[in-house]
Amino acid sequence: MQSTLPGNNEAQLDKIEVISFLFPSFVHRYITNLFILMILPAKLLLILSLPLAMAFSVLHHGWANYDQTTTLDYTGLVKEITYENPHGMLQLEHEDKTWTVVLAPPSRMNARGLTKDMIQPGDSVRVVGYPHKEVKDEMRAERIYVGDKKVELR
Amino acid sequence: MLQALEVSALASGIRQSTWLYPFLEIVHILGIVLLVGAAFLFDLRLLGFSRKLPVPDLARHLLPWSRRGLYLIVPSGILLFSTNAVALAGDTVFHMKLILLVVGGLNAGLFHRFLAPSAPNWGQGNTPFAAKAVALCSMVVWVAVITFGRLLAY
Numbered sequence: 478m479q480s481t482l483p484g485n486n487e488a489q490l491d492k493i494e495v496i497s498f499l500f501p502s503f504v505h506r507y508i509t510n511l512f513i514l515m516i517l518p519a520k521l522l523l524i525l526s527l528p529l530a531m532a533f534s535v536l537h538h539g540w541a542n543y544d545q546t547t548t549l550d551y552t553g554l555v556k557e558i559t560y561e562n563p564h565g566m567l568q569l570e571h572e573d574k575t576w577t578v579v580l581a582p583p584s585r586m587n588a589r590g591l592t593k594d595m596i597q598p599g600d601s602v603r604v605v606g607y608p609h610k611e612v613k614d615e616m617r618a619e620r621i622y623v624g625d626k627k628v629e630l631r
Numbered sequence: 632m633l634q635a636l637e638v639s640a641l642a643s644g645i646r647q648s649t650w651l652y653p654f655l656e657i658v659h660i661l662g663i664v665l666l667v668g669a670a671f672l673f674d675l676r677l678l679g680f681s682r683k684l685p686v687p688d689l690a691r692h693l694l695p696w697s698r699r700g701l702y703l704i705v706p707s708g709i710l711l712f713s714t715n716a717v718a719l720a721g722d723t724v725f726h727m728k729l730i731l732l733v734v735g736g737l738n739a740g741l742f743h744r745f746l747a748p749s750a751p752n753w754g755q756g757n758t759p760f761a762a763k764a765v766a767l768c769s770m771v772v773w774v775a776v777i778t779f780g781r782l783l784a785y
């Protein structure tokens with residue numbers, strides 16, 4: 478070992494030598510990296526945050542929060558529409574029920590040819606989507622039919 | 632007041648703008664890269680990686696960049712908050728995120744107040760146990776903050 482290192486580190490260096498003797502250094506490094514970078518934070522996170530977040534967040538509109546084994550296909554009148562970030566939403570009247578339909582971000586809808594002025598309150602649209610797993614009467618739209626135009630929203 | 636913030640011209644402008652909302656998200660993420668990236672690299676040094684780099688020098692290089700990250704994160708975060716203020720203010724996940732931010736700040740303050748003054752004596756050897764604990768706490772807290780932030784995002 479280099480003699481330029483301070484003397485009080487000799488014990489430390491011995492330890493490193495023993496470890497390098499037992500494992501090739503890359504194995505040791507790999508295990509240490511894996512432990513520090515992934516396993517420990519991941520474990521703590523799982524314990525701390527995920528159950529809490531799942532239980533309490535009121536804002537979950539990600540695809541995973543919708544039951545994609547059940548497809549809803551509703552045609553109805555638009556009561557209200559917001560063409561806003563983070564994603565558009567509309568209220569759809571279907572068989573004396575009002576569904577909250579989560580659409581895509583405005584930029585995506587725009588890029589796919591569904592502009593703001595194309596849907597107005599009172600218009601009839603057809604929406605194909607999935608019901609929310611917890612929130613009643615909310616669905617996320619996979620696609621929407623406006624007039625004779627079909628727009629994919631995922 | 633939260634209601635007033637949410638319906639303010641600024642907040643609804645952000646919601647309705649095609650590019651402003653994603654722009655704020657990009658600035659927020661860029662800030663996270665700086666803050667958490669620099670903090671992680673410093674934490675890894677405290678945990679025993681790259682021992683040849685003196686801790687005070689590394690602190691002088693990395694920690695100002697962590698701080699500059701905050702200049703991007705905080706304003707963009709406040710603006711993103713304003714677009715959905717009422718729901719966020721009542722969301723437990725958001726509360727957890729803020730509490731963890733405070734914990735992360737206190738943890739960093741703890742290091743600067745009590746441990747950093749003796750850092751020049753650590754040389755190229757091992758860092759004290761307290762410094763390792765602070766580093767581990769920092770990594771876990773920042774990963775948790777990012778996780779809660781991601782779960783908040785609609």
